[in-house]
Amino acid sequence: MPGGGVGLIATADTARIEAPVTLKAYLMCAFAAFGGIFFGYDSGYISGVLGMDYFITLYTGKDPNNPAYAKNGSDPSGFALPSWQKSLIVSILSAGTFFGALMAGDLADFIGRRTTIIVGCIVFIIGVILQTASSSYGLLVAGRLIAGFGIGFVSAIIILYMSEIAPKKVRGAIVSGYQFCITIGLLLASCVDYGTQSYTNSGAYRIPMALQMLWAMILAAGLFFLPESPRYFVKRGKIDRAADVLGRLRGQPRDSEFIQTELAEIVANHEYELQVIPQGSYFQSWANCFTGGLSHQKSNLRRTILGTSLQMMQQWTGINFIFYFGTTFFEQLGTISNPFLIGLITTLVNVCSTPISFYTIERFGRRTLLVWGALGMLICEFIVAIAGTVDGSNPATVRAEIAFICIYIFFFASTWGPGAWVVIGEIYPLPIRSRGVALSTASNWLWNCIIAVITPYMVDTDKGNLGAKVFFVWGALCVCCFLYAYILIPETKGLSLEQVDRMMEETTPRNSAKWVPHSTFAAEMGLTDKGTLAPEIVEDVERRGSVV
Ligand code: BGC
Numbered sequence: 001m002p003g004g005g006v007g008l009i010a011t012a013d014t015a016r017i018e019a020p021v022t023l024k025a026y027l028m029c030a031f032a033a034f035g036g037i038f039f040g041y042d043s044g045y046i047s048g049v050l051g052m053d054y055f056i057t058l059y060t061g062k063d064p065n066n067p068a069y070a071k072n073g074s075d076p077s078g079f080a081l082p083s084w085q086k087s088l089i090v091s092i093l094s095a096g097t098f099f100g101a102l103m104a105g106d107l108a109d110f111i112g113r114r115t116t117i118i119v120g121c122i123v124f125i126i127g128v129i130l131q132t133a134s135s136s137y138g139l140l141v142a143g144r145l146i147a148g149f150g151i152g153f154v155s156a157i158i159i160l161y162m163s164e165i166a167p168k169k170v171r172g173a174i175v176s177g178y179q180f181c182i183t184i185g186l187l188l189a190s191c192v193d194y195g196t197q198s199y200t201n202s203g204a205y206r207i208p209m210a211l212q213m214l215w216a217m218i219l220a221a222g223l224f225f226l227p228e229s230p231r232y233f234v235k236r237g238k239i240d241r242a243a244d245v246l247g248r249l250r251g252q253p254r255d256s257e258f259i260q261t262e263l264a265e266i267v268a269n270h271e272y273e274l275q276v277i278p279q280g281s282y283f284q285s286w287a288n289c290f291t292g293g294l295s296h297q298k299s300n301l302r303r304t305i306l307g308t309s310l311q312m313m314q315q316w317t318g319i320n321f322i323f324y325f326g327t328t329f330f331e332q333l334g335t336i337s338n339p340f341l342i343g344l345i346t347t348l349v350n351v352c353s354t355p356i357s358f359y360t361i362e363r364f365g366r367r368t369l370l371v372w373g374a375l376g377m378l379i380c381e382f383i384v385a386i387a388g389t390v391d392g393s394n395p396a397t398v399r400a401e402i403a404f405i406c407i408y409i410f411f412f413a414s415t416w417g418p419g420a421w422v423v424i425g426e427i428y429p430l431p432i433r434s435r436g437v438a439l440s441t442a443s444n445w446l447w448n449c450i451i452a453v454i455t456p457y458m459v460d461t462d463k464g465n466l467g468a469k470v471f472f473v474w475g476a477l478c479v480c481c482f483l484y485a486y487i488l489i490p491e492t493k494g495l496s497l498e499q500v501d502r503m504m505e506e507t508t509p510r511n512s513a514k515w516v517p518h519s520t521f522a523a524e525m526g527l528t529d530k531g532t533l534a535p536e537i538v539e540d541v542e543r544r545g546s547v548v
Contacts, residue, residue, distance in 0.1 A: 008239075009257050010264035010533040012523035014516075018496055019258030021167045022251030026174075029166045029249070031222050033177035035117065035158035037215045038124065038151050040185020042093065043448075044347075045208045046144075047324060048193025050086055054204040058135060059085070085137065087453065092141050094449035096127075096148020098442045101156040103149075105438025109285075113161040113229045113434075117154055121220035124150025125213050132210045135202070147212075154219070156441035160434055163425030164229040165249050168496045172361035175425055176354065176418035183351040183413065185215075186323060190347055194340065231430055231497075234266050237545020239538055242266070261522075264533040266430075268521035269498035271537045273429045274544055289432050289439065298505040300432055306488060307424045307440035313481045314420040315447035317377055318474030319412045322346055322405065324452055325459065332459075332467060333388075333398050342402060349406045353413035360414065365493040365513060366423050367485065373415020374482035380408035381475035388468020401468060416481070420444075426492045429501050486510075 049055055053064045062069055062079055069079035080086075100120070108116045127147025134140040158178060166174040192208045199207075227249055233242035243263055247254030250262070277288050277300065292299020321329070326346055330339040361369055384401045391397045428436035458464040458473065466473070490512035492500045499517045507515045526534030 008264035008267065008533045008538060009260035009531060010268070010520070010522035010527050011261050011531070012520055012527060014499070014518065014520055016261055018168055019246070019250040019252050019256070019262045021249075025249055025251040026167070026170065028226055029162065029170075029174050030177050031226065032117075032158055032162045032165075033174065033181050034215070034219050034222065035154045036178040036181025036183075037185040037188070038212070038219075039155050040182035040187075041189045041212055041215060042147070042151055042185070043320075044186040044189030044323070045193055045212075046090055046093070047327075048190065048197060049205045049208055050081060050089065052193075052197050052204045053079075054200060054202065056081060058202070059137070088141060089137075089144060091449050091453060093144045093148040093151070094445050094452070096145045096150075097152035097155065097445040098148075098449070100149035100152020101438050101442040101445060102152070103438075104153040104156045105435040107153070108157050108160060108232070108434040108438075109235065112232050113157050113164065114223055114226060115228070116157045117161065118220045118223050120150045120153025120157065121216040121223075122150070123147075123153065124216045126150075128209060128213050128216070132206050150216070152442070152445070155445075156438040157434075159421055159425045159441065160437040161229055163422075163437075163497065164231045164433075165227075167250070168494060168499075170362065171426070172366060172418075172422045172493060173358040175422045176357045176361055179357070179413075179418035179421055180351075180354045183347075183354050183417070187347045187351050190344060194344075230263065231266055231270075231433075234263075234270050234541060235430055235545055237542040239263070239267060239542055264522045265496065265498055265520055267538060267541050268525040268533055269501060270430050271525055271541050272521050273431050273501070274541070277429070277431045279431070279544060285431075286435060289435050297508065300429075300436075303427050303429075303504070304432075304436055304439060306427060307436055308443035309484070310420050310423055310489070311440050311444035312447045313484050314416050315444065315451055316474075316477040317374070317412055317416055317481055318381065318451075318471075318477060319409070319417070320448060320451055321455055321470070321474065322409060323350075325455055329459065329470075330402070332461070333392070333401065346406060346409055349409045350413045350417075353410040354417060356414040357418040361418060361422060362493055365491045366419050366426075367489045367491040367509070367513060369415040370419045370423075370485035370489050371482065373411050373419065374478055374485055376411035377408050377416070378475050378478035378482060380404045380411065381471045381478055384408070385468055385471035385475055388471065392468055423489065423492065426497060426500050427490070427504065430497075491515075 056062060056079060057064065059081055064079050067073055068075040104116055104120065124147050127143050127150055130139055130143030130146060134143055159175065162175050162178060163171060192211060196204050196207045227245035230242040230246040230249065233245065243254045243259060246263055247259050250259060252258050288300055289304045290301050292301050294301060296302065327339045327343045330342045383404045387397050387401055424437055424440040456463065458466050459470050488509055490504060490509040495503060495517065498521055502517065503512055503515045522533050525537055528534055
């Protein structure tokens with residue numbers, strides 16, 4: 001029985017540090033992936049709404065039948081919202097998510113991972129109600145800012161929560177389920193927009209907006225029945241409660257040897273990290289994410305840079321160029337009769353390719369997927385760029401370009417899409433994990449926003465007018481992604497989060513796939529001859545956790 005200074009059963013055997021898991025327990029871990037729907041749906045639905053006739057008339061007073069607004073009509077502003085308003089409506093959400101993700105990292109350590117996600121759902125619902133009720137900019141922008149906060153909470157902490165509760169053998173596959181839900185969210189958004197775009201009443205935009213509440217309600221309701229993360233309770237020094245939730249998560253009695261041994265390892269690792277990382281004030285706990293210097297490969301600073309830059313690189317692959325600007329790009333290619341249909345096809349390729357990663361991320365590993373995925377993407381991107389530059393007006397070339405764009409999406413969806421989320425959930429030690437994951441997620445939203453803002457300047461016909469040549473830019477950035485993954489990404493498959501911590505200390509990314517765990521933290525920190533973790537360790541973790 002943990003707590004009260006009595007040691008947990010512990011082992012020096014590296015193969016026995018995780019309890020076996022029941023099917024029900026697997027399903028519980030997988031449910032949290034549902035949170036990805038928010039992310040995808042919200043990124044996807046707004047571009048459709050901004051182009052809806054009813055919405056434009058409501059917000060600008062313009063009449064769609066007035067010839068002045070037709071293409072080449074006398075009013076150059078056309079039948080559209082002014083650019084600054086469009087960009088404000090779109091980007092305010094990313095601003096909200098950026099700050100929401102950062103705040104959520106704090107909250108997750110104070111009120112728990114699960115509770116933070118539920119709070120995120122409530123904040124999101126408030127934002128959605130404001131958006132749905134709005135018929136003026138002020139309220140719409142405020143609603144999107146608030147909803148953005150909620151998505152920031154959910155998107156950062158779901159990754160943290162899933163990584164912490166999932167069994168190590170399927171952790172990659174379960175977190176990839178989150179990416180799968182993002183892709184479904186994107187698909188749902190384009191279908192709903194398509195369905196309501198021709199409505200001549202406020203249902204045109206209110207239905208796609210209001211529907212989002214459903215995702216939040218399902219997620220929050222489901223989470224009420226799921227347990228909190230045992231690693232959160234360890235961090236707060238509540239070892240007894242950690243044993244309870246770990247038992248539920250693994251489908252084993254809380255006092256069984258399995259649960260006691262897994263918990264002992266989490267506690268011993270936490271104690272080890274606490275000794276390495278000085279604890280202190282609130283500011284000190286943030287500062288801890290940036291300590292240790294650049295030259296030390298295990299340092300917190302290196303890990304924070306790794307997580308935030310990995311998410312930046314994921315955006316640099318150029319994937320959102322297709323999802324945000326695809327329709328306009330396909331229109332510019334000329335010979336395409338139904339750009340919307342091509343947009344739908346690319347979204348479907350994204351959905352259908354993602355599940356491949358459930359298998360490959362555990363079979364071949366995160367590093368392998370990121371290296372080969374970047375190679376696949378960069379080849380496709382250069383082919384699209386070269387074909388478009390050499391022979392862009394030929395319908396056969398355009399068809400080939402579209403085919404290669406689909407293959408490019410296949411590579412993204414089966415590698416970098418899920419891979420980036422999986423890795424950020426795994427590389428941080430417990431004392432800085434919630435903030436590290438939050439910073440990495442915030443970086444995803446920041447770069448998402450930067451790319452959305454600058455891309456029109458590269459491709460709009462009255463600006464850079466790059467056309468297919470823009471794929472030279474994405475291809476070159478993908479070369480960076482390839483080198484980055486090869487040089488910096490460690491292999492984390494099959495290891496417990498505590499073993500990842502040890503692996504990052506002992507080996508380099510390029511040799512990491514060969515690293516095998518050789519001892520347990522429990523054995524190193526102190527095993528008694530009765531086969532229990534030294535009671536002082538449990539007591540120390542309990543004492544320090546209570547003053548977090
Ligand atoms: C990215 C998003 C992107 C989506 C596409 C996610 O992993 O972070 O920016 O829109 O994948 O499926």
